[in-house]
Amino acid sequence: MTSSDKRDRAAEIAAAADAVVTGTGPVIVDAGKADRRIEFVPSAPVSGWSVADGTAVDGDTLLVELGDAPTVETARRVAIAAGARLSGGPVAVSAPPALIEPIIDGLITAAPPGNEVTLLVDESQLPSAVRGQLAADVARLARLLVSAPANLLTPSAAAAWATRIADNAGLSCTVLGPDEVRAQGFGALAAIGGGSSDGPYLVTLDHLPEAGGPEVALVGKGITFDSGGLSLKSPAAMQSMRLDVAGAATVLAVMAGLRRAGCTVPVRAVLPFAENLPGPGAARPGDVVTAWNGTEIQILDTDFEGRVILADALALAADSEPGLLIDLATLTYQAEIALGPEIAAVLARDDEAATRLLAAGARSGEPLWRLPYDERYLNQVRTASGVRNHPLHDSGRAITAALFLGEFVPRTVPWVHCDMTGPAWSGNASIDGATGFGARTLLALLT
Incomplete structure (x- = not known):
């Protein structure tokens, strides 16, 4: 690992640590609405459904299948799969209230690097969504520290x-x-x-x-x-x-x-x-x-x-x-x-x-x-x-x-x-x- 590589890794850890403390990482959470949406639904309501990845696009809406009895763990896993499709800008998230925390967590966990994204939820779901954001930020810092090479x-x-x-x-x-x-x-x-x-x-x-x-x-x-x-x-x-x-x-x-x-x-x-x-x-x-x-x-x-x-x-x-x-x-x-x-x-x-x-x-x-x-x-x-x-x-x-x-x-x-x-x-x-x-x-x- 070159000195430049070490600086890049160290900068990434520093940014993740700051995001945990301040809540101002590349993906943030707020209340509101947006033209683009991600909807987490029990089953697929459209004909263009792809069983392979569990998602389908209907106009500006990404539909994500949760299944009939999703757990906290499965909801986060599904959201991780969907989060890889996030791009920059505001996106409204619609999900069952009981699962909004792991879903926001999963979306942030999988969001591609380099994109600044705002996830918007209903006002009533904002406290849970903020907890999901914190969980994702903390887990990311832990991942970066553990994955860091031992000479860093x-x-x-x-x-x-x-x-x-x-x-x-x-x-x-x-x-x-x-x-x-x-x-x-x-x-x-x-x-x-x-x-x-x-x-x-x-x-x-x-x-x-x-x-x-x-x-x-x-x-x-x-x-x-x-x-x-x-x-x-x-x-x-x-x-x-x-x-x-x-x-x-x-x-x-x-x-x-x-x-x-x-x-x-x-x-x-x-x-x-x-x-x-x-x-x-x-x-x-x-x-x-x-x-x-x-x-x-x-x-x-x-x-x-x-x-x-x-x-x-x-x-x-x-x-x-x-x-x-x-x-x-x-x-x-x-x-x-x-x-x-x-x-x-x-x-x-x-x-x-x-x-x-x-x-x-x-x-x-x-x-x-x-x-x-x-x-x-x-x-x-x-x-x-x-x-x-x-x-x-x-x-x-x-x-x-x-x-x-x-x-x-x-x-x-x-x-x-x-x-x-x-x-x-x-x-x-x-x-x-x-x-x-x-x-x-x-x-x-x-x-």
């Missing part, structure tokens, strides 16, 4: 983006650099980031810090690139590993939108950023390190790095005793094996916490499914003096990963873990395949 979104660059976003979005922000991470006892994060010349960073963001302690705390896995460390991945397995920052990038994008969303809930985000490389300071299989809460971690496999950096972040986030703690991570391929590439796994020892996240996913049209948090497998995680990052078993690893994380969250803190390995990316490693999954769910939960 390094740990230090990720921390710099977090600082810039915090300044613009009215968030308080604390950044610990590599020396401070080590000095302040974040031994788990320091170990995983020690192999890279661009060392680990720990970012804390607060929305409404003046309200006191956070009611909700969010943690995201922020591995900007994962080679596996000394437990080196195969070349093919490394190709898409810029996606491993998806949890932290998604949380950062959501935090950027909270003021615009009118969120009245105090929210804290703790984001550990590291690059997992086999450099001179890399952790070795068998090393024992001490996490921020004093728990010893035996690192048996340096490619099981995500749970290690999350250990420090979860311990710090739990220390403020939030009413709900959520972590997002691309943590285990076994979650994808269990649920396929489009459904995220939810694991929790607290039923109410799990229910809140699952309900938010249902409202936002992002598929989540609960897997058991079963402590019968704790002996695969615990050692005589702490925990180990590898369970020494080939099965049940989505569960044992969650059990490992649970050792860093006191039982008094309601906590839920979301493993989004499958739905965080779509397509091959060569394309910008980040999906922004999880952003809409967190927005629904917090607003």
Whole structure:
């Protein structure tokens, strides 16, 4: 990637971040009418209907078939297909009131770049349409951050983006650099980031810090690139590993939108950023390190790095005793094996916490499914003096990963873990395949 390419990518991320904060992206939403229309209908009322793409043009009106019983998810998917046909200027949107939010979201998500479009809706639907616009803007920022090449979104660059976003979005922000991470006892994060010349960073963001302690705390896995460390991945397995920052990038994008969303809930985000490389300071299989809460971690496999950096972040986030703690991570391929590439796994020892996240996913049209948090497998995680990052078993690893994380969250803190390995990316490693999954769910939960 040339310096010019990097500037173009950085400018695109900056524009997307500004759009999240201000709501003035290339596609905006307002109330009103226009000569050109997009109508979302249950079935096709005209003879020129094309089953192939589900749309037909009748004069200045684009007709889009929703089907007889559309869900939030299917409505957004249909709108994404229609959004690719948007061109510049005002367009009126007609849709069922209950689905206007995901439909506006989908239209904006798919709008071709370079076109300035105004989507006009009935006055009564404007609040829902504006929420759809915010969801699309936040998800786009998450996609751009995750899809950015790893030589652009390094740990230090990720921390710099977090600082810039915090300044613009009215968030308080604390950044610990590599020396401070080590000095302040974040031994788990320091170990995983020690192999890279661009060392680990720990970012804390607060929305409404003046309200006191956070009611909700969010943690995201922020591995900007994962080679596996000394437990080196195969070349093919490394190709898409810029996606491993998806949890932290998604949380950062959501935090950027909270003021615009009118969120009245105090929210804290703790984001550990590291690059997992086999450099001179890399952790070795068998090393024992001490996490921020004093728990010893035996690192048996340096490619099981995500749970290690999350250990420090979860311990710090739990220390403020939030009413709900959520972590997002691309943590285990076994979650994808269990649920396929489009459904995220939810694991929790607290039923109410799990229910809140699952309900938010249902409202936002992002598929989540609960897997058991079963402590019968704790002996695969615990050692005589702490925990180990590898369970020494080939099965049940989505569960044992969650059990490992649970050792860093006191039982008094309601906590839920979301493993989004499958739905965080779509397509091959060569394309910008980040999906922004999880952003809409967190927005629904917090607003």
